[in-house]
Amino acid sequence: MTGLAAYAPFVGEATIEDLRLLGDRLRGRRVQNINSTAVGGGVAEILNRLIPLFREVGVDASWDVIRGGEAFFAVTKTIHNALHGQPVALTDQDIAVFREATEENARNVTLSDDIVFIHDPQPAGLIEKRKPGTHWIWRCHIDLSAPSPAVWEFLRSWVERYDAAVFSAPQFSRSLPIDQVLVAPSIDPLADKNREIEAHEIERVVTSLGIDPSRPLVTQVSRFDRLKDPVGVIEAFRLAKKYNDCQLLLVGGSATDDPEGAQVLVECRERAGSDPDIHVVELPPMANIEINALQRASTVIIQKSLREGFGLTVSEALWKAKPVIAGAVGGIPLQITHRYSGILTHTIEGTSYWIKQLLNAPDFARRLGENGREHVRQNFLLTRHLRDYLLLFLYLDHLGESLISLG
Numbered sequence: 001m002t003g004l005a006a007y008a009p010f011v012g013e014a015t016i017e018d019l020r021l022l023g024d025r026l027r028g029r030r031v032q033n034i035n036s037t038a039v040g041g042g043v044a045e046i047l048n049r050l051i052p053l054f055r056e057v058g059v060d061a062s063w064d065v066i067r068g069g070e071a072f073f074a075v076t077k078t079i080h081n082a083l084h085g086q087p088v089a090l091t092d093q094d095i096a097v098f099r100e101a102t103e104e105n106a107r108n109v110t111l112s113d114d115i116v117f118i119h120d121p122q123p124a125g126l127i128e129k130r131k132p133g134t135h136w137i138w139r140c141h142i143d144l145s146a147p148s149p150a151v152w153e154f155l156r157s158w159v160e161r162y163d164a165a166v167f168s169a170p171q172f173s174r175s176l177p178i179d180q181v182l183v184a185p186s187i188d189p190l191a192d193k194n195r196e197i198e199a200h201e202i203e204r205v206v207t208s209l210g211i212d213p214s215r216p217l218v219t220q221v222s223r224f225d226r227l228k229d230p231v232g233v234i235e236a237f238r239l240a241k242k243y244n245d246c247q248l249l250l251v252g253g254s255a256t257d258d259p260e261g262a263q264v265l266v267e268c269r270e271r272a273g274s275d276p277d278i279h280v281v282e283l284p285p286m287a288n289i290e291i292n293a294l295q296r297a298s299t300v301i302i303q304k305s306l307r308e309g310f311g312l313t314v315s316e317a318l319w320k321a322k323p324v325i326a327g328a329v330g331g332i333p334l335q336i337t338h339r340y341s342g343i344l345t346h347t348i349e350g351t352s353y354w355i356k357q358l359l360n361a362p363d364f365a366r367r368l369g370e371n372g373r374e375h376v377r378q379n380f381l382l383t384r385h386l387r388d389y390l391l392l393f394l395y396l397d398h399l400g401e402s403l404i405s406l407g
Contacts, residue, residue: 003056004383010189011383019383022390023057029393030060032113036076036122038065039285040253041223042185042312043119043141046385049188053386059393064109066123072101073259076122082151083121084143084227084307089150102126115393124158135396138162141185142309143330144172163396168310169331181392184334185310186385187319187376192288194319197296205293209249209281216246216359219298221291221313222305223252224264224282229304229327232348234271234278236304239352241277244359251281251294295320300358300365304351305329315380318342318372323365325354335380341372 001008004016031054035043047063054061068076075094082088090098102125111129118124119139127136138159144152144167156174159165164179173180187194206213218237222228230250237248250268265282272278283290295301301317301324308330315335317324326332328344336342343358345351358365 004053006190007381007383010377010381015383015387019053019387019390020057022387022394023054023059026390026393026397027058028060029115029397030113031062031115031117031393032111033061033063033117033119034066034109034123034126035063035119036066036068036073042310045191045193045312046185046382047119049191049382050386050389053382054389057386057390059390060113062113066101066105066109066126068101068105068122070259071097073122077259079121079151079155080142081227082148083155085146085148088148090154095154099125102128115396118162121155124155127158127161130161136162137164137166137392137396139166139183140172140309141168142172143169143307144174145169145330147174163399164392166392169334172309172330181388183385183388183392184331184380185312185315186380186382187312187315188382189319193292194316195292197289197292201289202293202297205290206297209279209294211247211249211279211297213297216244216299217249217297218246218300218302218355219249219251219294220302220304221251221295221316222303224250224261224268226260226264227305227307228252229306230264230268231271232306233302233304233351234268236302236348236351236355237278239349240355240359243356246299246355246359247277247279249279249281249294249298251279251283251291253283253285253287291316292320295322298322300325300355302351302355303327303332304345305332308332311335314342315376318369318376321366321369321373323358323368324372325351325358335375336372337375340368341375342368 008016033047037044051061051063075097078088106126106129112131115135117137120141160177166181166183167173168184220233268280272280295317301322303311303314303326305327310331314324314326314332324342325345336344338344343354
């Protein structure tokens with residue numbers, strides 16, 4: 001089986017038929033997705049998997065990536081951090097760089113599709129080039145629960161000109177004069193990062209990195225970003241290792257729109273020092289089989305985020321029925337019910353405590369993983385994501401109507 005039919009074993013035939021019905025009502029609509037990177041990070045991963053499914057159900061979906069130099073992406077990283085609540089501000093020069101890059105991209109990207117779907121702050125200013133008769137959606141994948149007021153006001157001046165704003169969690173919504181929609185991200189169970197793989201393939205990846213497959217492995221998979229707190233993970237591991245024999249793996253890659261990643265990677269390697277039980281590994285953006293294998297080889301998986309938009313690595317780990325310890329921030333509590341489908345933590349000491357608990361209670365850890373996998377199956381697979389977006393497009397087609405008939 002290929003395409004949508006291949007998802008039926010996970011979600012049922014009725015779900016697939018519902019998606020085809022929605023697609024029929026939107027057949028021929030042109031939807032242009034725009035973001036700031038083609039590789040690295042959850043947004044690019046999701047778009048890469050969703051675009052073919054949109055096309056299969058009849059929506060003419062496309063995907064464009066804006067361009068920018070080092071100065072532009074340095075400014076957008078500042079905006080990213082500020083929207084996550086860090087006390088940083090934009091200078092007049094920053095604003096000038098952002099506007100200049102927006103103008104340059106507007107000249108190079110055709111913006112005439114029926115629906116223009118803008119992802120995150122980097123391309124938000126393209127709304128200035130909106131053509132009559134088109135619908136525009138701004139999709140925010142980051143945590144907007146406590147943004148820097150000045151930076152949010154800068155961005156808001158564009159966002160409020162869209163038809164709708166989409167957020168990943170209820171607490172991210174803002175006071176806006178436009179419709180707001182909740183759509184959680186998703187994982188693809190058929191993607192290389194999530195599909196079932198053979199035991200020998202797992203062992204090959206693990207041993208190639210110098211990890212001992214016979215000893216417990218604690219892993220965090222994420223971009224090297226301070227908001228993912230990889231250094232805090234190292235400290236929690238060292239506290240737990242006083243009581244349990246185990247290894248730590250920090251593994252991830254970088255995104256082309258994140259200029260801080262290399263610096264954070266250096267900080268992690270410095271903090272790890274010469275400890276043979278701490279492995280800090282940078283992988284290329286498309287190392288999906290390797291990430292899959294490392295998650296499946298892990299005894300416990302951590303996502304100790306300090307701020308988080310959603311945290312797709314949590315759903316990825318839960319899908320492998322692994323016990324997950326994660327920061328109680330952003331969209332992570334949507335994925336984990338504490339002590340039922342995973343563990344929510346707030347501190348280094350708390351993270352260390354739960355590492356010890358899960359290593360010492362394998363039956364409890366197994367139940368957490370089983371419950372977590374089922375929760376992901378019901379709520380965070382790609383087919384649910386596709387349905388939510390199709391319903392949003394259908395709504396935009398019928399603005400002002402109180403009832404939409406699918407008959």
